[in-house]
Amino acid sequence: MQASIHTFAEDGSxxxxxxxxxxxxxxxxxxxxxxxxxxxxxxxxSVEVDDSEGGDGTTVTRLWIVGIGEGETIR
Structure with a gap:
């Protein structure tokens, strides 16, 4: 799913x-x-969130920009 960055800390969180x-x-x-x-x-x-059983749906488990990183094709 798509999202817009709200905050970004020096530690990467x-x-x-x-x-x-x-x-x-x-x-x-x-x-x-x-x-x-x-x-x-x-x-x-783009993000994936933990929406599994027991997950709260507010924790990002994967973060990426299409076309950047291993296995990502620039479109």
């Missing part, structure tokens, strides 16, 4: 607003695995 208005966040480990170096408020990204 941050938050984003989904297109439906929900606020989601990620720990620094998720950003470290993204192949990204920096994101800025307002920037559009």
């Amino acid at each position: 941050g938050s984003a607003l989904l297109d439906d208005g929900r606020l989601v966040s990620w720990p620094s480990e998720v950003f470290a695995g993204s192949a990204l170096r920096h994101v800025r408020p307002g920037q559009r990204v």
